Amino acid sequence: MKIIRAEHLGMCFGVRDAIALALATAQREPLTILGDLVHNETVLAELRARGIRFEHTTAAVQTPTVMVTAHGASERALNATRQRGLNVLEATCPLVHVAHRALAKLVREGFHPVIIGKRDHVEVRGMTEDLAVFEVVLNEDDLEKIPEQNKFGIIAQTTQPIEKVRALVQRLRERYPNSEIRFVDTVCQPTKQRQNAAVALAQQCDVVIVIGGAQSNNTHELVQTCSQFCPRVYHVQTAADLRAEWFRETDTVGITAGTSTPDSLINGVEQQLGLGVNEIG
Secondary structure, eight states, rough: OOOOOOOOOSSSHHHHHHHHHHHHHHHSSSSEEEEEEOOHHHHHHHHHTTEEEEEGGGOOOOOSSSEETTTTOOOHHHHHHHHHTTEEEEEHHHHHHHHHHHHHHHTTOOOEEEESSSSSHHHHHOOOOOOOEEEEEHHHHHTTTTOOOEEEEEEETHHHHHHHHHHHHHHHHOOOTTEEEEEOOOOOOHHHHHHHHHHHTTOSSSSEEEOOOOTTTHHHHHHHHHHHOSEEEEEEEEEEEGGGGGTTTTOOEEEEEOOOOOOOHHHHHHHHHHHHGOOOO
């Protein structure tokens, strides 16, 4: 088999910085992280092994210091945590902060807020919990349910594919041609790079392996993108998930990975593939 890596893949700077902050803090004092720091079980297991605790509610926190994940949180959630007397560390990705500020500015200027993303995703919850009214859309069916407004202000979850986002913005413009619509592109550059690289990879491969956590939104988006250009696309979390029946010796196999996937997992998958079909699975 011939094995090709995408030009851009794997862990982004926001995730690397969040992990580094967590590890450095845990060396000095007990630490609890609110929610999953990143959506990758291997990374979370390594953090637990360093003594870092994970809780999903502030009430359950038993350490003086608590960390907000790379996905960010609302001011309401942050204030509630501080009111408990906890020391709050923010590992929020700087590009998620950019999206929060863009949304707040649109609201201040009188635009009805629309967020393109997954309603139940932690990043989107962090964007919307401070808002009295808002819309969250992920597809055209969601968009069709939005009532007409004089002014729409649109941002996106940072890990959404930019082409899908632009298509939904255009559809809203067509649906409400008399409304003022302002779109602020908040899809992060690492996501764009990985999506574009995934397209280029899938176009030249017989099989694409996408490495990432089961709950990782951007990994799922990479799977969907690659599936548009390659007939065989498989999502794995580690090399142990690879199956021999997916491959032929003559295949060109592409590898890409989500933004919370560490280099060790990518290298492990590549090494396993390099052993050949008979050694997989």
